[in-house]
Amino acid sequence: MSRTPSSPASGKPRRLLVVEDERSLAATLSDRLVAEGYAVEVSPTGEAALEALAASPFDLVLLDVMLPGMDGFGVCMELRRRGLDLPVLMLTARAEVREKILGLKLGADDYLGKPFDMLELLARVEALLRRRPLASEGLGSHEFGEVKVDLRSATVTLGGQPVSLSTMEYRLLACFLQHKGEVLSREQLLDEVWGYDSSVYSRTVDVHVATLRQKIEASPSRPRFVVTVHRLGYRFDG
């Protein structure tokens, strides 16, 4: 598999922040990522991670959930609150789906259960970094109901008030706008929005659709715009 972790614009290696308190795992991860051509910094606590993120720019965060002090959920929430929109891949040892969904709701872009397969982790990192520019960019502005979306400035308002969307919620919405009236399968959405080739976690799509609905639908349980098409996927009726 060929990997091109260098960002095309600068040619500099992509900078990853690994937030992990388990020293041996942090070292294993870091060594492998460096071998793949990434520049890696390790933070052993959530507090240290937030300091590192404030001190210099990173391209992606690998975030363990179970940390001493502030946990991964807290870190994720805080970095989004600070307006950092870099991709966050959460590493969770907790088996409960609920915990994973919580991470996504707090603004993580994806999650991986521990123990994980290193090749799978590398593939996820690559997919998150590769995010293609959306084809819908440059399409201008859209209005549906009380919602206004300006794809040029990437702003979304509801009744004139700004709506704060995570990167993936925004990409999902932009993708829906681009395919207005079409049925989109979870696999298509994973491919277009997340850049995945296969439907590893179609639940990821459902969770993001649910959080997007909460932000743009007047009645999220009876959505008017992002409509579920039974067994097929979703359709945007704007």
Ligand code: CA
């Ligand atoms: Ca840990």
